[in-house]
Amino acid sequence: MKTEIKQLLESVKNGIMTVDEALLQIKTKPFEDVGYAKVNLHRKARQGVAEVIYGAGKTATQMIGIIETMQRNGQNCILITRLSPTAADEIREKVSLRYFPEAHIGIIGEMPKPDGIGKIVIATGGTSDIPVAEEAALTAEVLGNEVVRLFDVGVAGLHRLLSHLDDIMNASVIIAIAGMEGALASVIGGLACLL
Template sequence: MDDVRSGALPVDDAVRQLRRLPFADLGFARVDHHRNLRQGLAEVVYGPGKTPDQCADIVKELLDQPGGPVLLTRASAGQAAVALALNPEGERYDTTLVWRPAPPRPERVVLAAAGTADLPVADECGVVLAAHGLAPQRLNDVGVAGLHRILNEVDSLAEADAVVVVAGMEGALASVVGGLTTAPVVAVPTSAGYGSSLEGVTPLLAMMSSCAAGVTVVGVDNGFGAACAVLRLFKTRDRAASPAGLNDG
C-alpha cells in the first residue's frame, strides 16, 4: 500500500499481488502469504516429508511475493541442492537455508548450549534468529557439570533481552540461567544424554518443573520453535512501542 501511495508500484501490479493473498494453491501445498502480515514471522518450509522439487517450488512461490525472510528447515542435501538451484540467492547453514534475511535488529539475545552435543539444536535456533535480523551471542559448552563456566558469563546474562538455553542430560542449565537473569528464558531440551535421559523426555520434564519461575519450554530438539518464541516476544514489544499500537510486520 505504501508503494502504491508513493507511485513506486502500479495499481494493476498491486492487484495481482493481492490476488495471491492470503494463500496460493500449488496443488500439493497451499502457500501462506499472510503469515508475515499476521504474525510478523517468516513463512518456513519444513523439509522432512517433502520432495526436493516441492521444497524448491514452495520457496520460489514465497520469494515471488514481497515480504520477509523465507526459510527451509531440516533440509536434506538433495532438498537443499534443488532449492538453491531454482532459487540461487539463498544461503545454506547446514540443514537450514535462508533467503531474503531481515535487516539487523538491536535486541541482545544470548544462546547458551550446555554441551557440544547440543550444538546442532542451538545452531538451528541461531540461524532462525539471524534470518530475522538478530545476532545471538553464543555461549557454548557451559553446562552445569562445570558450573563455573556459566557463572563466568553472568554479565552477558544480565545484559540480555532474551536468553535461549539448549540442554540435554537432566536439563538443569535452564534453572540455573533462569535464576541469574531478569530476561525471558526459553529452554530447549535435547535428545542428547545417557541411559535415563529418555531421548529428551527427562530434560523436558525437568525444564517444565523448573524452580526458576517463568521459564518457557519448547519441545525436544526444537531450536526453531525457541527462536520463534523469542521473536514473538520482541514483536509484542514492537507493537507496544508503536504509536498506533500496531505491528508493521
C-alpha cells in the same frame, strides 16, 4: 507492528492511495495454490513473520515450487528448516541457497539486519547440544534478532557460564539447551533473575 499494513495505512493517511485501494491490496491473493501447497502470502502482514518452509517430508521439487512462489510474491529472505543435505543439493541447482548442515537449515536471500529489541542468548550445556542451538540461533537471526551464542557452558564447570555474566545480564531472551539432565535452564534462569 506489522510493517506492510502500517505502510498501507501511512499511504492512505498521506493521500498516496485510497482506502479502497489499500483494502484491495490486503484482500488480494492471501495465498497461492500450487497444487501440493497453499503458500501463505499474507502471513508477514498478519503475523509479523513471513512464511517458513518446513523441509521434513517435502521433496526438493515441492520446496523449489514453494520458494519460487514466495520469491515471485516479494519474499526476499526465505528460511527452510529440517532440510536434508540431499534436498539442499537439489535446491541449490535451481536457487542460490546457503545450507547449514549442523542446523539442517537452508537460507535463501540476505539475512536481515537485527531489528529486534535487545539480544537473544542461546546457551548450551554441552557440545552435543550445538545442532539444536544453531537451529534456534539461525531462525532467530532470519527473523531479525541479534543472537549471542554461548556453547558448552554446562553447570558441571560453572565457571564457564559465570564468565558470561554480562551477556546473561544484557539478554532480553535466554534459550538454554541442555540434553541429559537439563540443569542449565535452572541455573541460568536463577542467574538472570538475580542480576
